[in-house]
Amino acid sequence: MQLDARIPSGPIEAAWDKARFNMKLVNPANKRKHSIIVVGSGLAGASAAATLGELGYRVSCFCFQDSPRRAHSIAAQGGINAAKNYQNDGDSIYRLFYDTVKGGDFRSREANVYRLAQISVNIIDQCVAQGVPFAREYGGTLTNRSFGGAQVSRTFYARGQTGQQLLLGAYQALERQVQAGTVTMYPRTEMLDLIVIDDHARGIVTRNLVTGEIDTHLADAVILGTGGYGNVYYLSTNAKGSNVTAIWRAHKKGALFANPCFTQIHPTCIPVSGDYQSKLTLMSESLRNDGRIWVPRKKGDKRAPDEIPEEDRDYYLERRYPSFGNLVPRDVASRNAKYVCDEGRGVGETGLGVYLDFADAIQRLGRKAIEDRYGNLFEMYQRITDEDPYKVPMRIYPAIHYTMGGLWVDYYLMSTIPGLFVVGEANFSDHGANRLGASALMQGLSDGYFIVPYTVGDYLATNKLERVDESHFEIRNAVACVEQTVQKLLSIKGRRTVDSFHRELGKIVWEYCGMSRTAQGLENAIQQIRQLRDEYWQNVNVPGSGEDFNQSLEKAGRVADFFELAELMCIDALERNESCGGHFREEYQTAEGEAQRDDDNYSYVAAWGYRGYGNPPDLVKEPLDFEYVHPAQRSYK
Amino acid sequence: MTYSVDNVNSDMSMLECLDVLNEQLIENGDDPVAFEHDCREGICGSCGFMINGIAHGPLPATTVCQLTMRHFRDGQELVLEPWRAKAFPLIKDLVVDRRSFDRIIAAGGYISVSTGSAPDGNAILVPKESADRAMDAAACIGCGACVAACPNASAALFTGAKIAHLGILPQGKPERDIRAIRMVTQMNAEGFGGCTNIGECTGVCPKEIPLEVIAAMNRDYFRGSWRERDNVVTTLRPFTEWSTGSKLKVDPHSGN
Numbered sequence: 001m002q003l004d005a006r007i008p009s010g011p012i013e014a015a016w017d018k019a020r021f022n023m024k025l026v027n028p029a030n031k032r033k034h035s036i037i038v039v040g041s042g043l044a045g046a047s048a049a050a051t052l053g054e055l056g057y058r059v060s061c062f063c064f065q066d067s068p069r070r071a072h073s074i075a076a077q078g079g080i081n082a083a084k085n086y087q088n089d090g091d092s093i094y095r096l097f098y099d100t101v102k103g104g105d106f107r108s109r110e111a112n113v114y115r116l117a118q119i120s121v122n123i124i125d126q127c128v129a130q131g132v133p134f135a136r137e138y139g140g141t142l143t144n145r146s147f148g149g150a151q152v153s154r155t156f157y158a159r160g161q162t163g164q165q166l167l168l169g170a171y172q173a174l175e176r177q178v179q180a181g182t183v184t185m186y187p188r189t190e191m192l193d194l195i196v197i198d199d200h201a202r203g204i205v206t207r208n209l210v211t212g213e214i215d216t217h218l219a220d221a222v223i224l225g226t227g228g229y230g231n232v233y234y235l236s237t238n239a240k241g242s243n244v245t246a247i248w249r250a251h252k253k254g255a256l257f258a259n260p261c262f263t264q265i266h267p268t269c270i271p272v273s274g275d276y277q278s279k280l281t282l283m284s285e286s287l288r289n290d291g292r293i294w295v296p297r298k299k300g301d302k303r304a305p306d307e308i309p310e311e312d313r314d315y316y317l318e319r320r321y322p323s324f325g326n327l328v329p330r331d332v333a334s335r336n337a338k339y340v341c342d343e344g345r346g347v348g349e350t351g352l353g354v355y356l357d358f359a360d361a362i363q364r365l366g367r368k369a370i371e372d373r374y375g376n377l378f379e380m381y382q383r384i385t386d387e388d389p390y391k392v393p394m395r396i397y398p399a400i401h402y403t404m405g406g407l408w409v410d411y412y413l414m415s416t417i418p419g420l421f422v423v424g425e426a427n428f429s430d431h432g433a434n435r436l437g438a439s440a441l442m443q444g445l446s447d448g449y450f451i452v453p454y455t456v457g458d459y460l461a462t463n464k465l466e467r468v469d470e471s472h473f474e475i476r477n478a479v480a481c482v483e484q485t486v487q488k489l490l491s492i493k494g495r496r497t498v499d500s501f502h503r504e505l506g507k508i509v510w511e512y513c514g515m516s517r518t519a520q521g522l523e524n525a526i527q528q529i530r531q532l533r534d535e536y537w538q539n540v541n542v543p544g545s546g547e548d549f550n551q552s553l554e555k556a557g558r559v560a561d562f563f564e565l566a567e568l569m570c571i572d573a574l575e576r577n578e579s580c581g582g583h584f585r586e587e588y589q590t591a592e593g594e595a596q597r598d599d600d601n602y603s604y605v606a607a608w609g610y611r612g613y614g615n616p617p618d619l620v621k622e623p624l625d626f627e628y629v630h631p632a633q634r635s636y637k
Numbered sequence: 638m639t640y641s642v643d644n645v646n647s648d649m650s651m652l653e654c655l656d657v658l659n660e661q662l663i664e665n666g667d668d669p670v671a672f673e674h675d676c677r678e679g680i681c682g683s684c685g686f687m688i689n690g691i692a693h694g695p696l697p698a699t700t701v702c703q704l705t706m707r708h709f710r711d712g713q714e715l716v717l718e719p720w721r722a723k724a725f726p727l728i729k730d731l732v733v734d735r736r737s738f739d740r741i742i743a744a745g746g747y748i749s750v751s752t753g754s755a756p757d758g759n760a761i762l763v764p765k766e767s768a769d770r771a772m773d774a775a776a777c778i779g780c781g782a783c784v785a786a787c788p789n790a791s792a793a794l795f796t797g798a799k800i801a802h803l804g805i806l807p808q809g810k811p812e813r814d815i816r817a818i819r820m821v822t823q824m825n826a827e828g829f830g831g832c833t834n835i836g837e838c839t840g841v842c843p844k845e846i847p848l849e850v851i852a853a854m855n856r857d858y859f860r861g862s863w864r865e866r867d868n869v870v871t872t873l874r875p876f877t878e879w880s881t882g883s884k885l886k887v888d889p890h891s892g893n
Binding site for chain 1: 678679764768778
């Protein structure tokens with residue numbers, strides 16, 4: 001199989017304009033004849049559904065929560081990047097493009113990233129017009145702050161709740177279309193399979209999470225905006241419901257999965273405090289703007305932080321990376337935190353923590369200024385740990401946060417299944433091997449507002465789709481498979497709960513496919529995952545029936561998919577014999593302990609094709625050419 | 638149903654405590670307790686139930702997912718109840734149907750600007766104080782605690798918060814009157830009670846939405862009804878049916 005990213009030829013600055021001109025359009029009167037399914041109502045899904053509805057298409061939007069406003073995009077804290085250069089500090093579309101390609105450690109597609117930077121300016125305009133209450137200067141203009149991996153202030157924010165406000169803007173636009181009758185919303189409805197007829201995506205099989213009813217929904221195109229798969233690690237900053245199911249089932253139907261081992265570990269999360277812990281809480285990267293990260297200089301120094309004088313403190317990021325200091329990209333910050341804790345210099349009861357100290361910032365700017373910038377984040381920290389970050393330094397430790405991997409898509413955000421589009425964190429594009437802070441919000445809205453509404457139109461205008469109805473054998477087959485899986489999970493009635501399997505799986509992947517990986521460790525992991533998966537299908541206990549509200553049954557299906565994904569992640573990590581971004585193979589590092597890429601042999605996207613359980617997946621490589629940003633050893637010194 | 642949970646760690650959250658209970662129940666072959674949750678960090682608004690009669694429990698400005706067990710005593714009995722309101726039909730155990738909130742937003746809780754038609758972000762100047770006040774109102778997470786705590790089961794704080802957020806900003810001014818009329822009409826049609834200025838809502842609100850947003854809503858509704866008195870919209874019927882089939886009962890004589 002050959003992958004064709006369909007990147008327009010010619011200079012990169014004109015590529016998107018050229019593509020838009022060359023795309024076929026759907027006549028305004030014909031738009032209402034087309035039906036489109038959007039799965040997921042986060043930033044990417046809600047913005048896509050709303051925009052398609054505004055254009056006049058008939059849209060059905062699905063989410064498993066009780067309301068589209070619950071999508072996990074709501075929890076994003078720090079901000080959204082855009083190349084407006086309002087701060088007059090040297091920013092530009094080209095610089096945002098450059099920073100993102102470099103931050104991704106030269107493993108992303110240049111054309112996609114340039115377009116993302118180009119569109120970023122329109123996103124801010126749209127959000128402001130919708131009433132997103134971005135922070136302002138006294139004169140009434142938008143204000144900015146800086147974020148990791150950048151030396152300019154290009155991040156727009158709404159206190160520490162930017163994701164919430166952006167999502168509410170998209171959610172409100174979506175509800176406006178619901179009222180207008182162009183979008184039908186199906187909350188509490190989970191997609192459990194993709195319907196593919198004559199190689200084209202034609203609909204989905206869903207389960208109603210209240211009644212248990214299994215249903216089919218048919219359409220001319222399907223868009224998946226179902227978020228990331230960080231919950232494969234059990235403990236992550238994701239919401240409890242976040243899962244890989246929608247894209248995994250699409251993968252099993254033929255959509256290639258790209259770079260699954262590119263997972264991002266966020267350096268500043270509240271450390272784990274016990275076995276019952278259900279998730280890890282993120283402390284926004286924006287805190288690194290003003291906080292200083294340090295650990296005691298000497299191993300075993302257990303003094304309280306205010307008793308440790310300056311000379312006994314190691315501000316290790318400032319020491320190792322003078323020009324970026326505390327604002328090095330996430331993978332660099334996370335690995336460094338792991339190193340100092342492995343050396344025995346970690347803080348807190350478990351020794352797995354480092355300090356993020358605001359004492360200097362409070363002294364320099366005053367408490368009120370810090371409250372204005374981070375108010376809700378400080379409160380959140382105090383509520384959870386019972387410690388006051390205005391008085392003692394915050395304790396933080398890295399945690400799984402984002403997944404750069406996802407379904408492979410071309411320049412038009414279409415997967416390898418014609419008619420199946422993938423947007424937001426669910427796709428693999430744009431962030432390479434490491435995502436910069438404040439760029440996920442940017443990518444989700446770019447995909448949903450400004451890309452997929454055009455590219456879906458082009459697909460619809462250039463593909464004549466036969467009418468299908470529910471009697472088609474592909475549909476009856478897909479429904480039967482879903483019903484069988486549900487019944488199987490309920491019938492096992494073993495001795496272990498779904499959560500107990502999930503926790504164990506999470507520990508295996510964290511240990512062997514987390515912050516640092518080795519060939520031996522990955523091979524161990526694959527064996528352990530297979531064994532655990534076999535035990536799961538013999539010994540899991542899912543109480544209740546399939547005919548009513550059953551949260552254990554929901555979890556059971558999602559965990560079943562996580563086993564298979566986990567294996568693919570390890571296979572991918574094993575195949576990539578280099579270190580880049582969030583994928584760190586201990587066998588491939590520089591003398592200073594930084595990631596060592598092998599551009600000669602690994603400058604490609606690893607896209608995997610499903611060959612049935614137990615069979616090795618197919619690897620298809622998309623070579624990456626860097627014409628504009630020349631690969632160099634990433635240095636933040 | 639009464640359950641006992643042993644060895645509760647004081648750093649555990651209320652929901653983690655329920656997780657532990659549910660694992661026990663499943664292991665004993667019993668049905669787990671159904672409760673809604675997602676982000677576990679107080680921002681999605683999924684979670685929420687009464688603990689000993691107080692929405693989200695005893696700690697102010699805190700959702701149940703953020704409430705740690707250190708605020709309770711060893712041996713204490715906690716009575717958990719779902720949000721009780723006619724407009725929030727019960728689904729199971731602690732899970733209720735809050736689609737009435739989505740319908741209120743669909744009635745007018747937005748600014749009508751289609752994708753692509755926006756001016757430059759800095760073309761609309763927003764005074765810092767307005768942006769801050771709008772953000773205070775926009776912080777509502779849509780959890781429904783306000784409705785549950787109110788003896789009248791009024792949704793005034795929720796509806797007021799969105800009306801205030803959008804009404805303060807210059808972008809929201811063109812539709813300010815219509816928005817208030819439509820959202821209040823929908824709110825009433827859903828079966829929420831009326832607001833009699835009790836104030837329980839703001840007391841339990843995890844985001845401390847101020848009571849003033851209700852005043853903003855009332856003012857916009859009153860002024861809007863006057864200004865739009867000749868406009869057919871004041872006699873507009875609210876939605877009687879929702880896309881996924883749940884039908885509202887609307888009384889044509891209710892004076893909306």
